[in-house]
Structures are given as structure tokens and as C-alpha cells.
Amino acid sequence: MKSILYILTISLGLIACQSPNSETTETIATTDTKATASAPVTSIQWIDTVKQFGKIQEGEKIILGFRFKNTGNAPLIIETVNPGCGCTVAERPEAPIAPGGEGEIKAAFDSKGRPGATYKTMEVTCNTEQGRYTLVFEGEVSSKN
Numbered sequence: 001m002k003s004i005l006y007i008l009t010i011s012l013g014l015i016a017c018q019s020p021n022s023e024t025t026e027t028i029a030t031t032d033t034k035a036t037a038s039a040p041v042t043s044i045q046w047i048d049t050v051k052q053f054g055k056i057q058e059g060e061k062i063i064l065g066f067r068f069k070n071t072g073n074a075p076l077i078i079e080t081v082n083p084g085c086g087c088t089v090a091e092r093p094e095a096p097i098a099p100g101g102e103g104e105i106k107a108a109f110d111s112k113g114r115p116g117a118t119y120k121t122m123e124v125t126c127n128t129e130q131g132r133y134t135l136v137f138e139g140e141v142s143s144k145n
Helices: 002-017 022-030 034-038
Strands: 044-046 050-057 061-070 078-083 088-091 102-110 116-126 132-142
Touching (some): 050 061, 078 102, 102 116
Parallel strands (some): 050 132
Antiparallel strands (some): 061 102, 078 116, 088 102, 116 132
């Protein structure tokens, strides 16, 4: 079984190396997503990357906004926003942000069953040179009891 997988892996590697369209192969190797692979690179200025929400009661739901500005010359595409856990739901702009335009990524946090100090992250992927950014929010969830 191992030798079959080894042969298959080598065969696929040789086929990819002989591809007549080396530009496509290079693009796939250097990018994570389809949309950002074909989008021109731009730049982003984060207005907010860390949010403090203070103290809330367990069970409260809060919404936080992380603002940014497209400081480049091409449309900014926020491809993905991945929260670090299931207690957070992220909302990203669907449309590209024009050069000079501003946008916001929202995070809805449900504190039910999460008493104590809270430190949550969200990873953002977009068509900038850096490509990935981490947004953070933190605070204290007071127990219901």
C-alpha cells in the first residue's frame, strides 16, 4: 500500500513539473485561495487589531468591529476570516474594498459557558503582500453565580 502511494505521489509530481503553464503552477504554490491568487496585491492599514471589551456577564453576546483601510492601488479582497473557536462568528465584507476605501470585520462573541479571562483570535486572509493577519479581542466574563 505504501509503495502504491509513493508511486502515485512521484507520478503526480512529475506531471506537475512538466506542466506547460508554469505561471499557473507558481501561482498555486504561493497563494492560499483561488480569489486572492488572481487578484493584484494591495496594502491594508488596520485601524483596530486588538479590542478590549471589559467586563460582561456570562451569557451576554457582544459585537466588536475591526476597521481597516485599503492603502494600496488595487481592490482589497478579504477572502476569509476564521475565528479561533466556535463561540465567535465573524462577518467580512463580501465586496472588494476600493483603493482609499474603508471596511470593517465584525465579530459576534457569545459568552455563554465561558466565564473568566477571555482571549480570542481571528485570522484574516486577504490579497496583500503579508496575506494573513491576526485580530484579537479580550476581556473578562463574570460568572452568573
